[in-house]
Amino acid sequence: MVENKYEIVKETLRKEIMDGKYQINQKLPTESELMQRFNVSRYTIRRAIGDLENEHYVYRIQGGGMFVQDWQRDWTANDTNKIIGVISTHMADYIFPSIISGIDSVITDKGYSIIVGNTLNSPQRGRQTLLNMLDLKIAGLIIEPSQSALPNPNLDLYRQITEYKIPTILFHSTYPELTFPTLLTNDKKGEQALVEYLFQLGHQRILGVFQVDDQQGVDRMHGMIQAYQSAGIPLMNSNIIMYQSADSYDDIIDRVDNVLASPATLTAIACYNDQLATHLIGHLQKTGRRVPDDVSVVGFDNYDMAQVLSPTLTTVDHSKRRLGRDAGEMILKMINGEEVTSKTYDVPMIVGNSTKALK
Numbered sequence: 305m306v307e308n309k310y311e312i313v314k315e316t317l318r319k320e321i322m323d324g325k326y327q328i329n330q331k332l333p334t335e336s337e338l339m340q341r342f343n344v345s346r347y348t349i350r351r352a353i354g355d356l357e358n359e360h361y362v363y364r365i366q367g368g369g370m371f372v373q374d375w376q377r378d379w380t381a382n383d384t385n386k387i388i389g390v391i392s393t394h395m396a397d398y399i400f401p402s403i404i405s406g407i408d409s410v411i412t413d414k415g416y417s418i419i420v421g422n423t424l425n426s427p428q429r430g431r432q433t434l435l436n437m438l439d440l441k442i443a444g445l446i447i448e449p450s451q452s453a454l455p456n457p458n459l460d461l462y463r464q465i466t467e468y469k470i471p472t473i474l475f476h477s478t479y480p481e482l483t484f485p486t487l488l489t490n491d492k493k494g495e496q497a498l499v500e501y502l503f504q505l506g507h508q509r510i511l512g513v514f515q516v517d518d519q520q521g522v523d524r525m526h527g528m529i530q531a532y533q534s535a536g537i538p539l540m541n542s543n544i545i546m547y548q549s550a551d552s553y554d555d556i557i558d559r560v561d562n563v564l565a566s567p568a569t570l571t572a573i574a575c576y577n578d579q580l581a582t583h584l585i586g587h588l589q590k591t592g593r594r595v596p597d598d599v600s601v602v603g604f605d606n607y608d609m610a611q612v613l614s615p616t617l618t619t620v621d622h623s624k625r626r627l628g629r630d631a632g633e634m635i636l637k638m639i640n641g642e643e644v645t646s647k648t649y650d651v652p653m654i655v656g657n658s659t660k661a662l663k
């Protein structure tokens with residue numbers, strides 16, 4: 305009997321979508337409203353909606369509800385279209401221009417061009433960016449996932465990308481439900497090396513400041529924790545601030561100030577990236593704290609500007625341009641039907657003047 309009810313709900317909603325009762329991108333009634341309308345259980349509604357989602361009639365937005373998918377859309381790649389879509393979380397980020405330059409240096413000679421999208425690390429904006437690119441029937445996609453440490457509300461689109469066999473590479477992070485080739489940095493190992501270096505300098509009371517809605521930040525935080533565990537140093541000697549990409553630098557730095565003002569004296573700070581580290585160093589200097597005499601600071605990514613500021617920054621290198629070249633070569637191979645292998649890059653340490661041994 306449950307099977308019949310589930311099929312009735314599914315086929316009724318499918319017919320209403322096809323007949324135009326619900327327009328493309330229109331929000332569907334809630335689960336509770338559908339339960340009341342069809343007089344069925346929540347399980348029955350979820351099973352029916354799940355099938356419609358798999359068949360590309362509906363899509364979900366986490367926390368936003370269910371919406372009508374463009375079920376007649378065809379995103380099959382156009383053989384004459386030599387455009388590769390590149391999607392970044394932050395287009396103005398100091399890493400992304402080097403990646404774009406690396407991709408462009410490879411694909412241009414093969415007659416391809418790039419169209420760039422910027423999600424601002426928002427899955428909702430990322431959805432529209434993906435749809436815009438798919439409408440162009442592009443030859444391939446190179447994507448930096450948005451908020452990769454959180455559940456992906458756009459899995460339906462990624463499933464359709466797989467179904468239409470659009471060559472796709474993910475870089476910096478991935479989602480556990482997806483099997484696309486990836487280009488990743490060894491974030492956990494890099495952060496562990498930085499913290500272990502601070503241990504060598506005598507620092508044990510270290511503040512970690514990590515962005516945790518991206519998997520990179522989560523991995524870097526785990527690298528710090530692993531360093532403490534491997535060294536046998538009590539983790540309670542440390543402190544960790546977790547923030548999200550939408551948080552402002554002012555808010556993050558206020559939280560750092562609050563920790564530094566506490567009775568437990570911290571002698572070093574490990575930042576999520578060089579951009580945060582340079583902001584923090586400038587703030588510390590303005591408020592009378594000397595870097596590295598009063599507090600040592602390490603970053604992550606090897607931001608070019610971080611090596612011309614005073615003090616120069618202790619960090620780890622990010623193979624930005626190499627990643628871009630590899631992405632370009634991989635996507636061209638995939639377009640030509642060749643197999644490719646995912647890569648993870650080591651992040652060698654660069655010692656600057658922002659760290660100092662404790663006396």
